[in-house]
Amino acid sequence: MEEILRIALAQINVTVGDLKGNVEKILDFTMQAQRLKADIITFPELAICGYPPEDLLLKKYFVTDNIKALHSLVERISDIVVIVGFVDRDKEGNLYNAAGLIHKGKLKGIAHKIELPNYGVFDEKRYFQPGNRPFVFTLGKAVLGVNICEDIWIKGGVAKYQGDQGARLFINISASPYHSGKVILREKMLKERVKETNAYICYNNLVGGQDELVFDGMSMILDAKGKKIVTAKQFEEDLVFADIPITGKNKSKARVGCKYYIKLDNFKATEKPDLPKRYCKKLDRISEIYNALVLGTRDYVRKNGFKKAVIGLSGGIDSCLTAVIARDAIGKENVIGISMPSRYSSPETQSDVKVLADNLGIRLITVPIDSIFSMYLLVLEKEFLGLARDVTEENLQARIRGNILMAFSNKFGWLVLTTGNKSETSVGYCTLYGDMAGGFAVIKDVLKVLVYRLARFRNEKEDRRLIPDSVFKREPSAELKMNQKDRDILPPYPVLDAILKEYVEKDVGFEQIVSSTKFNSEVVKDVIQKVDKNEYKRRQAPPGVKITPKAFGKDRRLPIVNKYKEY
């Protein structure tokens, strides 16, 4: 009989800091894998404490508790081999992003992450020392290399070294955050690594939302020819298995005498039950983004202990899409829409709000703001005497709405979801403490043109319209003064979004944008000025789901005091 290793990848949704809950979940998945006679089960990077724990890592007792949690797990593991992420600490107090190798109630070995990402949303050099010893172990005749996230991304790096040491199977535990296009990058990289090493790769990613990040899962196993033999679901927990042959080549290359080897040599291939058939459809781009928004929203609401969420509904496309995402994330019974019409609200938008709420089956509360607005104007009349109406009066309205939403939040314990998109967040076409007020900014990283596409996509998935057609047809307006239109002060959204993609997401400058897009240079300059000037607003914005290669938040850290101008 050809010997095989049955490996299980547990793509779990853990919560940062929930050491006990995470360990329970790890045990639960381990038992599931044992029922199908898996020899090895793997878990994501830092699965014990959640990823990223950020400055919790600077609290010594937190790291101690995470190690205790690991040992509480170790004690309860019998025959199966478990590989799980945790924070390791050496005698000098240095921390390592680590993978524990557990077998028969013992911690048999520890792999340290060698390549520490310190760019984009990552700050790993703030906390961790790099490991200096690629980790290889044997299980019977099989030689396996364990590496952690970034380790496998580097050509000629950790995996190559482990391959040279005889490893024919890599186990990579990851916490790789989602952005649109990331899946393709990951698969390409994994195939390159297979090509470099001629080894199997088990890529075990995390799934779930954590503040502004969504981990999309989609763990996979590639054979030594680069063929995907199994793929886990995207945006859901999953447990996937594969049987990996360990005869022939595997044995011949093993250098079992190497000092870095850990031997688990009591392995015997046993008869295995058949594995369940599975089929995982790849999501298209729009569907993928939509699912990321839903998961990110659901996990932010739930992991923060909220049951219900409240949204200010204006009848515009942004609040409509946000409401639909919220419904898909936490259920229609948990979403409350609040309509807050003023003298500038049109009958059309108000009617659309009602239709939307009906279509979604969510509760709608109407609180007109005009009497409050009038009272503010009256109280401020003396001080503002003789001065023309301007953005002040527009912001007053937006902030009255923010105050009302927060009053409902305070009174009933509902989380406020804000509705601003990336286009307006970029150029500051939004009111701080007004429409920006809330706990989570669902579509903060979604440019306006994409907002429409996502809304259309979601409508098409349903038998009936969710978002009324009129919302798509109406020209965007903040409805904060008479006959106001977004285009009064912004370029058309396709132009604006194209500039923002270059300037915000790719750090391309003024001159290059003008020369590559051929847009009017005054338009480009105006957009860049607006983006720069509004850094202070974004600094006070709630977090939201990252779906692009560069989102506002940890991903993009610009000073507020900043006199730089390229032009």
Next chain:
Amino acid sequence: MEEILRIALAQINVTVGDLKGNVEKILDFTMQAQRLKADIITFPELAICGYPPEDLLLKKYFVTDNIKALHSLVERISDIVVIVGFVDRDKEGNLYNAAGLIHKGKLKGIAHKIELPNYGVFDEKRYFQPGNRPFVFTLGKAVLGVNICEDIWIKGGVAKYQGDQGARLFINISASPYHSGKVILREKMLKERVKETNAYICYNNLVGGQDELVFDGMSMILDAKGKKIVTAKQFEEDLVFADIPITGKNKSKARVGCKYYIKLDNFKATEKPDLPKRYCKKLDRISEIYNALVLGTRDYVRKNGFKKAVIGLSGGIDSCLTAVIARDAIGKENVIGISMPSRYSSPETQSDVKVLADNLGIRLITVPIDSIFSMYLLVLEKEFLGLARDVTEENLQARIRGNILMAFSNKFGWLVLTTGNKSETSVGYCTLYGDMAGGFAVIKDVLKVLVYRLARFRNEKEDRRLIPDSVFKREPSAELKMNQKDRDILPPYPVLDAILKEYVEKDVGFEQIVSSTKFNSEVVKDVIQKVDKNEYKRRQAPPGVKITPKAFGKDRRLPIVNKYKEY
């Protein structure tokens, strides 16, 4: 004649991104130094682009423009040797935190920072590659080592190596942010480095505010015995000189053949005019903190292009202190106080507001909020029917005040300064979008007990009272409901502040705090829970001046979704 080098340290206040303005300032100080026949003038770390430029560094054109700015400076330098910080880039596009050595219209050499801080408020590994070659140059018979900020902090590091290469004088260009106690740390470290190397050290620090950081200056020159021979002012621009002997020992140890040497050998010691006498009084702890708050506030207001600032005055100690700081920072004619009394405001606080405004000579505007508050209650009556009054109604009032302050800001272009202290910011005893609404949080990093001390200190400095005595005597209250006192839900401030110092500033945990302070464990637990729970509020807070070893902001990066509990 004994040969001497006359060295000038230019402690300048540059602005991030203001390449042209910074270069002009560098030239201006260079001319001043030349008038006194200085042989060398030094400028702070990254003086060309300002510190920290953060993600501006990811924009290629920004780095290019900073290099162009450096060269525009180089062209205009004649006999004097200039050492100035800038961002260097190699052919592969790697960036370095660098010091340029300029002489006679040429860039003679470039030192790269070797030790890159990536902790606390620092993210240098996000941007820079470390240098690999400690930089030494000769000027006539003198052998000098140039190093950058962190480089000199490391025992047995860059300075030691440069000393071994013969350097008898170190030039360290720094951007070392202030916190209370930092001055002592710096001096201690510099003395240790002198002891290790027996060399002179010229320590040139930056001065000025940048977002949440204040650089306090206090540049200094230590002789080879560790004696301070000159000190620059704290919290002000300054230009200080010293004459450093270069005969004897200096010459004998020089290994001029070393390949890392840059020779500037046309140096001739000349007759020098006498240096002006100077005397720099060391500030005491409270005075130092107060000055940091003033400078941080002034630079945030001015560098962001504001002329005036507006403050909501409640008659409590926090808003009183904030107003006094603002007056000292930008002048009484530029500070506007707004009093926004409600039905819960006491005659005492309202009278204190008037006395304060009179004492400070600032304009006071009164905008009662009760009619607006009543209107909100009326509009929300139906939805809140039968429900008890709670924090909702308190927050409504705070947010009405936030909205009014922002209306004045929008209408007149005044920056709103918020008044929350670190104690309430820690435990969330403040209203998001209410009293937290504003551009800059002046005393955000000042614990309540220290607020009182600073207020008393400032009163004592003046011939007459600025803050009325009654403000000190009255028990703290938010005045958002009848007979409300802070102590209704918070422990006494000395207890609260002691716990916060341990938990927030030192990352000490529950068990250790209880055992070291002997405070009631329920009190400690309650404080910790409140701190953890309010991370979401702080995430949306404006920046404020860092004065402690750990401030909220870049210094402390905790996840919002976080289920960790030690107890």
